[in-house]
Amino acid sequence: MSHADSAQRSVVSLAGIGANTAAKLEKLGIFTLQDLLFHLPLRYEDRTHISPIGSLKPGVSALIKGTVALTDVVSRGRKSLIVKIGDGTGMISLRFFHFSAGQLKQLTPGTVISCFGESRYGYAGFEMVHPEYTVISSADMVITESRLTPVYPLTEGVRQSTLRKAIKHALSLCQENPSWLTDWLPSSLLKSFNYPSLMEAIHTLHAPDESVTVQALYSGSVPALKRLAFEELLAHHLSLRLSRHQARAWQAPVFSLDPSTRRHFFKSLPFTLTGAQQRVITEIETDCKQPHPMLRLVQGDVGSGKTIVSAYAALLALTSGLQVAVMAPTELLAEQHFRNFTGWFKGFQTEIVYLTGQMRGSARKSALQMINEGSAGIIIGTHALFQEQVNFHKLGLVIIDEQHRFGVDQRMALRDKCGLENQRPHQLVMTATPIPRTLAMLNYSDLDISIIDELPPGRQPVITSVIPAERRPDVIARISSWVAQKRQAYWVCTLIEESELLQCEAAEKTYLQLSEALPGIKVSLVHGRMKSTDKDAVMKAFKNGEYDLLVATTVIEVGVDVPNASLMIIENPERLGLSQLHQLRGRVGRGQDASYCVLMYQSPLSDTAKHRLSVLRDSNDGFVIAEKDLELRGPGEVMGTRQTGQMQFKVVDLARDTDLLDNVQQIADSLITETPEAVSPLINRWLGKSTHYAEV
Structure with missing residues (x-):
């Protein structure tokens, strides 16, 4: 070696x-x-000095030394061993739930011990639960460490x-x-x-x-930490750059469209496109005329008209004799795309097939056959499009909606079964979650980015108000007069902790309360634990006007279009991120009338929460909101790092290290030109086995 x-x-x-x-x-x-x-x-423990017991603060870990004053076995609640120690400045109890007869003998009054743990308030003043401890056998025994202890x-x-x-x-x-x-x-x-x-x-x-403090390590001001964080950001950026380079090396089918088909398509639409939509369409068209795969992300605020832009891209593929796959994160959204595409492609000879995980029997069999033979031109569906039994005849374009909800592996699976000889399909990715520039550069530097920054004419900004939960009766009264004007409303119950079960229970409770408080008003309920088919049935009925008020959990965040629903009440908005609240609010304001969103919070609100809700009240611009969200909460929340496709960092904390991003692109350029041999080892060092993602 x-x-x-x-x-x-x-x-x-x-x-x-x-x-x-x-x-x-x-x-x-x-x-x-x-x-x-x-x-x-992950963190550090400070055992470099002994803290006086009298100076301990709750929630802080410290090294202490004291003499045992009392040892007792308590059987109230869980059986536990309690050892009280003191050092002249104060007393603290040590509590052990798991203990042996040997410990009872060892920790007798008069014994001197040192221990390390986190102090908290217990039944009888301060206590440490299961601290690490050492019996001090001689006066000259060293119990402090010379350095911070890594965990x-x-x-x-x-x-x-x-x-x-x-x-x-x-x-x-x-x-x-x-x-x-x-x-x-x-x-x-x-x-x-x-x-x-x-x-x-x-x-x-x-x-x-000893010159490095715990505070400096946590704040990220230590040059060692900055250097490694910078190197990690550089490795991620290089890996995306490399993947883009590899993608450019692949061949892709070249799309061409004759001007008369183009004119016919635009003429048949029931609306005129905005300047921003036309600009993005031109960018897509230019990409698809190249012999290598398009990788484009279209960002546009809720309701800016991304779907019609993707439909035009589909037209390019169809007229070049190729298939299109449109993938959405939920059946509800997939069905909405199916309805829209069916309407827009009425005058064009193309079969549109709908495929979801719920489909069974002969319907599923015939859909799979049409996809395989190529008689299906546009295939719209959910995660079901990734399943092994699905094989395309000639897939020329993949359209992915709300991309952050899909893992990288899934996108690769779809791309790998396109049925093209030595070619890859073009990829168009859409998101209504505006991504702050810093995160876009990190997560999507393998994609070209288009932004639809203009709302269709006639769309009204949503009027947002922030009120305390004490005014709930007024809000309920407002719903009555709203429905009397033949309009519909949403009532959104947000997350209670992280439990979906509790969230659904809260929604059920609210549904019963509102049904009781609003006699004569048709109330329905939709939440995450309902079967997809039941959820879809309720949403369909609401869209058709069979219900006046829809009580829902945050499952309605993405893409449902009910123009007549122009009032939304969001309970406990302080529990959600700004970007998510902005997404929810985007469900109203889909029609020509003025729309309203009421954020009903639990008092008292912290200063940060007040500030966050006021950002939402004062702005309807998703990008402004996303930047603020990043500033106030950090990136994991904004991007939904819990999703499989997102980056997991070893050192980087984006909320802390955003300033490092400014130089990443420029340094990456100089490495690629001046020391290309450093690129692969750097990527492997930081991303290791996960670099098979490089080709997505």
């Missing part, structure tokens, strides 16, 4: 790591010494002590052999940003010396 790649040695080469532990470490993505070095601490992300069967020991060993090996771990960032860059070398940075984060 050459020196240069010795950091690629298996972790089994370290003392104390056998095959069994190595297999467990693989679950953490740790295979080699390099992986181990890049497995950075690593773990997996079942791997202990902190095992990881700490292995990482310490790996660090010393790499320090003895500096050539093992190549620093791929040019020294001129390190100099201009005042960044330490790679080995220095890694050492600082695993074993910070």
